[in-house]
Amino acid sequence: AQTVTQSQPEMSVQEAETVTLSCTYDTSESDYYLFWYKQPPSRQMILVIRQEAYKQQNATENRFSVNFQKAAKSFSLKISDSQLGDAAMYFCAYRSPYSYTGANSKLTFGKGITLSVRP
Amino acid sequence: DAGVTQSPTHLIKTRGQQVTLRCSPKSGHDTVSWYQQALGQGPQFIFQYYEEEERQRGNFPDRFSGHQFPNYSSELNVNALLLGDSALYLCASSLVSGGRYYEQYFGPGTRLTVT
Numbered sequence: 001a002q003t004v005t006q007s008q009p010e011m012s013v014q015e016a017e018t019v020t021l022s023c024t025y026d027t028s029e030s031d032y033y034l035f036w037y038k039q040p041p042s043r044q045m046i047l048v049i050r051q052e053a054y055k056q057q058n059a060t061e062n063r064f065s066v067n068f069q070k071a072a073k074s075f076s077l078k079i080s081d082s083q084l085g086d087a088a089m090y091f092c093a094y095r096s097p098y099s100y101t102g103a104n105s106k107l108t109f110g111k112g113i114t115l116s117v118r119p
Numbered sequence: 120d121a122g123v124t125q126s127p128t129h130l131i132k133t134r135g136q137q138v139t140l141r142c143s144p145k146s147g148h149d150t151v152s153w154y155q156q157a158l159g160q161g162p163q164f165i166f167q168y169y170e171e172e173e174r175q176r177g178n179f180p181d182r183f184s185g186h187q188f189p190n191y192s193s194e195l196n197v198n199a200l201l202l203g204d205s206a207l208y209l210c211a212s213s214l215v216s217g218g219r220y221y222e223q224y225f226g227p228g229t230r231l232t233v234t
Contacts, residue, residue: 004161037225043207045162045225091161106152106175107211107223109161 002027006110021077023092033095040088087117123226140195144212151193156207
């Protein structure tokens with residue numbers, strides 16, 4: 001079974017600064033997907049960025065980028081030029097690409113990290 | 120284009136009662152997954168429905184059951200409610216096509232409180 005670990009429960013960043021959120025995972029699979037989701041107080045889970053394990057290039061989405069270290073099973077999220085709207089809970093998640101049922105397989109989430117942004 | 124919708128938004132039930140939560144997937148999606156998110160925790164996978172059948176199930180007791188309708192909408196039923204069932208219940212929808220991956224989109228959730 002796959003596990004996802006987010007060991008930092010809380011982090012704080014000054015507006016306009018850069019912050020990195022850490023995530024490690026454990027799996028015996030060689031191909032998989034990794035995600036970062038954002039959950040603001042409104043509770044809506046929003047996909048921030050995804051990474052395919054077979055791609056060596058780190059994914060980027062505007063101010064968000066990842067540092068994917070497959071051998072170390074590490075997947076960190078870097079938020080540049082932090083904005084007040086970035087304050088939320090961030091979850092790292094894992095997903096297998098295969099499912100014996102032919103349907104999309106489940107997401108396995110970490111416990112999350114609460115990010116606060118100081119004005 | 121409507122996203123994933125869930126009803127009700129909030130619900131208060133008493134121990135031992137039964138509850139039904141509802142989810143309508145994003146337009147064009149055919150797969151619905153349910154997650155339970157306890158306060159301050161990450162979501163835990165309950166089960167997934169595709170082609171009106173339960174396709175995968177997480178580590179949840181049989182008190183948790185579900186259904187998917189021909190229009191792809193889904194219900195989550197929980198019987199004999201326990202205090203520990205108090206949580207945010209999230210529905211996520213996606214599209215399955217030839218085994219290819221498509222994004223899961225989440226609804227706003229239903230907050231269930233068991234007293």
